[in-house]
Amino acid sequence: MSDSTLQTALGTFELLPLHWHPRSPLRAWNAADELLLEQVAGNALPPTARVLVVNDQSGALAVALHGWQPHSWNDHVTSQLALAQNLARNQLPPDAVRFIPADTAPDGTYDAVLLQLPKTLSLLEYQLVTLRAHVHPQTQIVAGGMVKHMSSSMIELFGQLIGSTRTSLAQKKARLVFATFDPALAPTLPTPTRYPIPGTPLQLLNHANVFSQQKLDIGTRFLLENFPDLNSANSILDLGCGNGALGIFAGWKFPQSALHFVDDAFLALRSARESFALNGLSNAVHFHASDALEQFSGTVDAVLCNPPFHEGNRMHTEIAARMFRGAARHLSSHGTLTIVANRHLDYRPLLQPNFRQVKLLTGNSKFVILGASGPKAR
Ligand SMILES: C[S@@+](CC[C@H](N)C(=O)[O-])C[C@H]1O[C@@H](n2cnc3c(N)ncnc32)[C@H](O)[C@@H]1O
Structure with missing residues (x-):
């Protein structure tokens, strides 16, 4: 067998x-x-x-x-x-x-x-x-x-x-x-958690199962503190959006940009949708349930990503690799991918086959922010 x-x-x-x-x-x-x-x-x-x-x-x-x-x-x-x-x-x-x-x-x-x-x-x-x-x-x-x-x-x-x-x-x-179902019990549905993005008027709302349900992830926070200048981006995509922290911050800073939120998890997308609504942002917005970018069609000028690196209890980078390939395929020729990652995970070998330039933008003792441009898949 x-x-x-x-x-x-x-x-x-x-x-x-x-x-x-x-x-x-x-x-x-x-x-x-x-x-x-x-x-x-x-x-x-x-x-x-x-x-x-x-x-x-x-x-x-x-x-x-x-x-x-x-x-x-x-x-x-x-x-x-x-x-x-x-x-x-x-x-x-x-x-x-x-x-x-x-x-x-x-x-x-x-x-x-x-x-x-x-x-x-x-x-x-x-x-x-x-x-x-x-x-x-x-x-x-x-x-x-x-x-x-x-x-x-x-x-x-x-x-x-x-x-x-x-x-x-x-x-x-x-x-x-x-x-065995006991009709006499009367538990109530857990209320979604909420927390602010420090230094902004923005709030994030989190349903069950969402990454960083109780507070902003420190890697996400590091990227928000060192955010790329996306002033000329007509469209920005938050890849593996979770509660939408990266895309909502981008929408607040660049109100003229259309936003796309992509995640594999339906409750994550619901959290991102409700977080977006909570903040009264005026950007055009789209939500996509997709495995990396495989169910996404269209072209964007910027992709932001804090890649997942655990699946079940195994460490692995296979999903990140598919996300980077997808980003290269869906970025405009002048588009950029910006990622935040744990310093010990070297994502450069996964980015280089897909982008002409891969740069270390900044780092601290725990995280690095990498910028990739010149998508090769075009
Ligand atoms: C590290 S979390 C980052 C969440 C959010 N961007 C943040 O910074 O708080 C990675 C996200 O990738 C999503 N994810 C995992 N596998 C995926 C896949 N195959 N396709 C799309 N998203 C995926 C997870 O559901 C999770 O929301």
Whole structure:
């Protein structure tokens, strides 16, 4: 059996993660997915049951459960793209699973909810409180996660927000959490956090799961304090915008520029949209859910980026590399990319294949700001 073949009591499926290549042989599922699927297979779920899968990273749960035409509720465009590819890989129609972005509530009442534990407690809290309006006391609510990433606070949240909870024994380093809906609990949705950008009248609003939910990231702050002169830029794009800190600051400084905000996460884009509205800026503005710039079309004069460098618990720069390639492809010939990065991550080798000039603009003991111009992809 290859690393792309998932064998379950529900069937055998060919699955690959998005951007799979032979030198980074990641699997499209983990042991927690296998336990969740075993649970469904052992429970004789009726064929008419309404099924919701949550945080299904590469579509493994949804593809394996396709017979129930499940809904998939998820914060990432990259998961939506992986799901589409894996449905096609198994000769299943695109509408066998309905994808629901995390900034929208699921649709109707479900008889089974299978949830992969997310990385952040804030997302879990938001999801569990939202789910209450979409389950009934008999709904099978089962969560799965790898033991090393499963904290006691996560398990406690199920008790506080859903109802009585028990956990399974660990198997293959994964565990399940079973929760029974208690209609008497009345938790409220967490309110988005808000904080100012120091030295400006600007405020940022943050929904669950957003990078730097409680305060401005110090790398972001360093870039705001050493901001490029974009006076002549007709359009500015905030790539991996999170709450929109970089683009909103740019819009405030350069009110004539049109702004584009791009992120993979729907709750990040919602935060950027609401942050933009909160500050009464007059710039023309567009929001794009995209994997790097792969779903973006158009040309801009400046790109600002504080690249992500963690995925799950692994350090890696593969997303940053795709972002830089995308920036070169979508910048006008006189356009510039400005990035802030931890000093220990040398991004120059990733920038140089895409830009004629790459300059160190400034730095401190922790961060560097690099400016790249002369995009080569034109
Ligand atoms: C380091 S955070 C920076 C957020 C914001 N620009 C700031 O400075 O506070 C990186 C952002 O990249 C986004 N991201 C991660 N992978 C992405 C991808 N494949 N495509 C687009 N955005 C992505 C994350 O959701 C996150 O908001």
